[in-house]
Amino acid sequence: MERMKRWAEMTWTDIESLVAEDPVAVLPTGSVEQHGPHLPLGTDYFIPLALGDRALRGIPESVGCRLVSLPPLTYTHAPHSNPWPGTANLDGTTLTRVARDLIGELGRQGVRRIAILNGHMESQAFLWEGARLGRRGGSWVTLINWWDLVPDPLVEDLFGDAWVGWELEHAALVETALMMALRPELVREERTPREDSPLVRPYRSLPPEAPTLPRSGSFAPTAGASAEIGERIAGAICDGLIDALVNIAESPAPPSPTAKGDRS
């Protein structure tokens, strides 16, 4: 029997038994957002979904914890991609409330160990605030951004001077390489853009300065991306993810709810 379960494929009786075993639940989060002419709109949730599945399958048998993959939270806050077709946004306040309600619902069900595996940079603060508000006493929520698990020396080794930083890593080198490795059937390689880096200013403006971003929708060059590079990055992320999930699984259970409730 496979140890990894998918929440949405289970029945209520399955969930009842699963929750009694104090599982770690992984929630992939991403965006529905333009990702250049060569990557699909769902890139930001396809990546954490695939990495999460791979990591969950890679957790050693000796870790005696049940694991479950939740359906991804797909829509998010991505206004910098509004100038392109296909992007569908939630306001930041809406996203906070969606995250709050989801985390609260999982807590109500008795799920005490929740790992949010995030694939979209702008979601971070809203997911975190939602988790803080929705978390019930007795539940432990962790926010993991996959790019934080990529070791700096690996980036240096793979890209050297071609690396422009995580801030511009949108439909660029790493996301393109990861999609080539994880979901190659969805990458339109013949449409991979070859534009110069955009002008990056050390501040943000409203309205967003769309003219400074490349028309292609890739915020940095993709030249050099390959499935091999994507595999090396995916492997490093999965190593970090397995460490994090084992830590979450093996740590002592969080404190039980107090009479007054615990919303810290």
Ligand SMILES: [Zn+2]
């Ligand atoms: Zn992305």
